[in-house]
Amino acid sequence: MNTVVVIGIGLIGGSLALSLRQQGLATRFVGVEANPENARRALELGLVDRIETDLPAAVAAADLVIVAVPMDAMLAVLPQVLDAATARQVVVDVGSTKGQLLAAVADHPNRGRFVAIHPMAGTEYSGPEAAVQHLFAGKTLVVCDAHRSDPDAVQTVENLFRALPMRLLYLDAADHDLHAAYVSHISHITSFALALTVLEKEKEEQRIFDLASGGFESTVRLAKSSPAMWVPIFRQNRTNVLDVLDEHLRQLQELRRLLADEDYDGLRNSIEQANHIRKIIS
Template sequence: MKNIYIIGVGLIGGSLAIDIKKKYPEVVIHGISRKDTTLDEALALNLIDKKATLDDIVNADLVIISIPVDATVKLLPSILDKIPDTGLVVDAGSTKADICKVVENHPKRRNFLAMHPIAGTEHSGPSAAIPDLFVGKTNIVCEVEKTTFKLQEKALELFKSIGMRIRYMNPEAHDKHIAYVSHLSHISSFMLGKTVIEKEKNERDIFDMAGSGFASTVRLAKSSPEMWTPIFKQNKQNVIETLEEYITNLTHFKDLMKGDDFDAIFNEMKETNHIKDILNGIV
């Protein structure tokens, strides 16, 4: 792959650019953004080699789409219209069903690979890009059988070379599972931050009393609403299901508190400690 075009040179797109360039210095990375200032910043940070437009995609070996998922759904068909027969388009969206659906009958569906590299931070924009973000991280690939084998083989080798583990899943299963392990945690963080801000009108009290536990729990509340609102919209039914289960557990915990049943509370927390064994080596 010689010419790689990245649409959306922020945290994910920029971090991919860093790692790909480090592994393959001969690759020319082109940046595409609706904001010219974003591309100027990406150039200044050496994330990209050149600015480009959507019309330049006719020259692409690989196009990486890393923009909000609603924008991906709108743009993806026209991007596939432009991609040459020898080129591949991949996306990095946190939802997959709607994205796969919009191109299921596209004549160049074989030139698209749906994926979700599960990595990131709460920061956004070109300055948020960091090296080695994807080392040891899982890259979920959906509907791999619908992508031309030679094209997917090259792309998957590229992503493996920068440290990703590849796992295959259908779009519906991906969206259901990611609602639990990612989307719910972001909602919890946003709502905890909202609860504290509304309750503690004197912000100084928050800053003085906040410890590392609070800081780590609300870290995700600093994430971009522009990115996360479309994710929640596209994955609405799965997110509602996870919220209902979460609220049930919170209500149960509150009822135990009201009943002074602290033995049961201890047992609930003790059983939940098992999560550390499941996540060992992941976080």
């Protein structure tokens, strides 16, 4: 692999560039970035070697194109990238939802060059400063609807991402979006709501700061996440997110009922059930 073009040099795009470079998997990194300040910072931080403003020219020079823009921009940018792609390029998105995106490019003549992937890793920060080198090592890469991509394109993606190293998991787009709602999107909703709760109830911010311990920070840290990234995700995965959110509201209301009724045996049983998460999350 010679030249990787990263479109959108933020947390995920920037971290992928750093990781691929560090593993020696590509030699030249070119950035395409709509925000001039982010483009300047990405260069300064060495995430990419140069910035290209002409999208078709950037794609033409690429071996691999990584599209790492928010999901609303993704719906516009990915078709433009595929328009410019030839049999020489492999194109990946790194988006958090897949259904709408894959439907949008289903009939594109270059659909085969595109491999839909979702690296299951991130932080609550965004932009080029948020890029870190070891974000993906040991994590899962979901590959969606791989049968819709050319076998050589899938092979290229498998080789690159296994070398980071990541574990590959193959799902269809509908399954991906459902599971992503459970294990990622709902955590962000609850964290936003928890931050709003505490900010509403605790008018003295200094008091929160003084008292907040690791447990609170842990549950609320995702509430720092960017609306520019998350609103389009919730929008594109709305049905699944609403479904999981309704189940979460039911669970919270049941815990509330047990406490309101002073049913402490019931509360203990529910917490013991919740403790089963220990078997899954080490």
